[in-house]
Amino acid sequence: MNSNPLTTLFGYFALLSLFAVGGANAAIPEMHRVAVDVMHWMSDQQFADSFAIAQMSPGPNVIIVTLIGYHVAGLAGAAVATVAMTGPTCVMAFVVARFWDRFKDAPWRMAIQSGLVPVSLGLIAASAFVLARAADHSIYAGIITAVTAVVAYWTRLNPLWVFLIAGAIGLTGWL
């Protein structure tokens, strides 16, 4: 591995972005594997915290790479990680958009689309599992996760309320 953290960050996120079919959430397990298990950039808890901050912040969830980059190498790290994660795929989107519409009814295009859907869903499900394991260190924390999942599934409550309540419960120190 290269010793300069900025080059490592760039190469790693640029590569990762190309496999992130299904969005940032599909890439969470791989980010966790590299940032926590392989590179030891952050602890399990710090990773879970970063995801929580990214979720609380407005905007696309991919913003978690900005937080990881900042944690590794400050402002420069934040900028490098963000550009690496969004740059290659933006160029790709720009190029593909030019000719994609021409093949609207081509069978290979439909096969690619319907073949990739279950792959990305499996990856997003893995994200949920990895995040729950990183965040829940006690039975009470697990209950928070379970109750939130049920509430979010059955109601249309704004997620900010859920975060507010969960944060307040966390502050009490019961978790």
Place this chain on the structure above:
Amino acid sequence: MPDSPPAGASPPPGTPPSLTELFSAFAVVSVSSFGGALPWARRMIVEQRRWMTAQEFNETFSLAQFLPGPNLINFSVVYGSRLGGVTGAVMALAGLLGPPLIIVTVLAALYARYGDIAALTRILGGIASAAAGLLIASVVKMLEPVFRKLNFAPFVAIAGFIAVALIRWPLPIVFAVLAPVSIALAWVSMRR
């Protein structure tokens, strides 16, 4: 915003926006979207500004979903480039990413400075548990239509989950194996 349409007089569907309108619309979407930006983008572009019909929005979004990378970022690039080439793509992207980047960088700096404070750690711990629960709920919603049909798709999703979540194989390897297999299976099931 001098060049935005006056309230109450919405333009006919399909009227293309100017580049500054494009930037400001995506900026508004990005700062108002908590927990996933898609519903906000749809509301802004289809229902409020009426730049696209619902059908056009779905078609463009399905392309954005199929491409690697964050869906809404791809969407902004595809839509922006259709309206104004490279400049359009950059304007839409800058609107979508600029404001959240500033906010999150401030939060990152605060976390780096105060992240060790016990009270803050406890609050974030609670929120992290809730955030995982939110993701579980949206995964279940997305998986329901897939598991209702008995074809290759549920098996692919389960295989991907086991490989990445339980065995912890690297994503590029899992993807390189699973994606071609799944596309081939989709092709075969389409032919039948």
